[in-house]
Amino acid sequence: MLIARAFIDVANPDGSIRRVHYRRAGSGPPLLLVHQSPRSSAEFVPLIGRWAAHFTVIAPDTPGFGLSAPLPLARPECEDYADAMVALLDALGLPQVAAYGFHSGAIILVTAAKRHPHRFAALACGGYAVWTEAEKAEFGAAYTPDFLPLPYGEHLPWLWGRVQEQSWFFPWYRPGNANRLPMATLDPAQAQPIVMDCLAAGNSFSLGYAAVLRANRDVPPPGAPSPPVLISAYDGDPLKAHIARLGDVPANWRIAPVATPAELEAEALAWLLAHPAPLAEPRAPDVGEGFVAVSAGGFEGLIHWRGTGDLWLHGPGSALTAAPAGTLALDLPGHGLSDPWADAPAELAPWVEVVMAALAALGAAPALVAGEGWSAVLASAVASRLGVAAANVALPPGDRDAWRARGIPDLAPDWAGTHLLKAWRMLRAETCFAPWFHASPATARAFDPAQLAPERLAVRHLALMRASAARPLLHACLDAADAAEKI
Incomplete structure (x- = not known):
């Protein structure tokens, strides 16, 4: 099943506009899914696929998480996040x-x-959660430290360790036998998606956690209006113990502790099926940015796009976040926010086909095509197919065999999290030298020191960590450049 993705603009209480990303699938009564912190709607993808058989599922990234803009508040509270969910419903016309x-x-x-x-x-x-005042004080002081990028990537090993060890202990910062959890693991495949969501959230990671840790018990008092509510939790979940703290609840609430996550899902689905919302079709957004479904060149999935005008293609390992203003930019497969490309090819032709299919789906007819770095080779091939001009961009310096061997390092997640720091060091070197892997006086490049600001490096680092198809794209461009010179 195709899970669509989109952006929509939502009004803030101060009149400003905030862009929200969400996933959508299925048909039937509308159902809103709200993820935990510090995750994003991506954690619900398997659930969306199952529940879309019964509902029109809408799964947003909450403010400041995933791809949604943060609230315009220095210290948002739980009530602000709650009102933001209702503002999203308003924007969707639900x-x-x-x-x-x-x-x-x-x-x-x-x-x-x-x-x-x-x-x-x-x-x-x-x-x-129903926190005691002592827990609120302790968690507020220790659970949610600020998460800000640091110049040499020092924040990255801290993040990896914190995410990894939260599967070992609760709370994560108090290791000990009494605080062990039953799901302890060193598996990088479990830590990596959480770490990526934290990198995308930045310091919203801290703000969002802190808001729910300060939240009061919001069970309505007797006689107050309330929709039917199911509260459930499974064995091994630290919040299962909080069920005993709920106290009196309205008559239309149901408290159902269970043994396993599968039982929790079954209880929740049965409850939601028994209490559906009236049928309503969510409003279609039109914000100059979104996702288009593409099936071409062996790729099948969603391509992220933004803007209008001449076409701009990012380089291997980058994303459309670097696009000049006033251009139509695509995230290539396995890059940025576009879907991954399993077994991405190291030949240029399939990449050209994907770009052509995305342009056709968008109804776009650019008059000029430009490519960043080695993607200038891809841009030239796309321009030739379109019968338009390609921007005259010089290819990166350095021996092509060296680029093949070292241009994009292997950034596959490892159990110790060293891949995160490897990517950060590459980007600092790339700023100072060309090519980045030959650091010497002869390869030094002039640069604006502001390019090494941690906040700017963090944007590039996130793009590089998302670029699972960077090496095949690089090799495709290198091979095509070699072949063109032989003609």
Whole structure:
């Protein structure tokens, strides 16, 4: 099943506009999914696929997480995140939804339903925290330190260790036998997606966590309006113990502790099916940015695009975040926000086919095609297919065999997280030398020192870490450049 993705502009209380990313699939009554912190709607992809058989599923990235812009507040509270969910419903034109939230997503939803009960047909919650005042004080001081990029990448090993060890202990910062969790692992495949979501969130990682850790018990008092609410949690979830702290709940609430995640999902689905929202079609956004489905050259998936005008293609390992203003930019497969390309080819022709198919799907007819770095080779091939001009961009310096061997290092996740720091060091070197892997006085390049600001490096680092198809794209461009010189 194709899970669509889109951006929509949402109004903030101060009148400013905030861009929100969401996933959508299925048909039927609208169902809102709200993820936990510090994750994104990506964690719900398997669930979306299953529940889309019953609902029109809308899964947004909450403010400041995933690809959604943060709230314009220095210290947002849980109520602000709750109101932001209702503002999204307004932007989508949905008068009422059922909703499911996990952990902090559940906390946000319970607060939202207390503040706006008529907007929710029902809630299903995977865990709901009721903190003591002592826990609020402790967690507020230790659980959510600021997460800011540092010049030499010092923040990266800290992040990897923190994410890895949160599978070992709760709370993560208090290791000890009494705090062990049953899901301890060193598997990088489990840590990597959480780390990537944290890198995308930046310091929203800290702000979002802190808001739900400060949140009050928002169970409505007797007689207050409330939609039907299910609270459940499974064995091994630290929040299962909080079920005993709930106290009195409204008559239309159900408390159902379970043994396994599968049982939690079954309970939640049954509850939501029993309390559907009225049918309503979400409003289609039009914000000059989005995703287009492409099936060409052996690739099948979504391509992220932004803007209009001449076509601009980022280099291997980069993303359209570097695109000049006033251009139509694409994230190539396995780069940026576009879908991965399993077994991406090291031949140029399939890459050209993907770009051509994306342009056709968008109805775009650029008059000029430009490519960054080695993607100038791809840009030239696309321009030839379109019968338009290609920008005259010089190819990067350095021996091509050296580029093949060292141009894009292997950044596959490892158990110790060293791939994160390897990518950061590459980007610092790339700023100072050309080619980056030959650091010497002879290869020194002039640069603006502001390019080494940690905030700017963090944007490039995230793009490089997302670029799973960077090496095949680089090799395709190198081979095509060699072949052109032999003609």
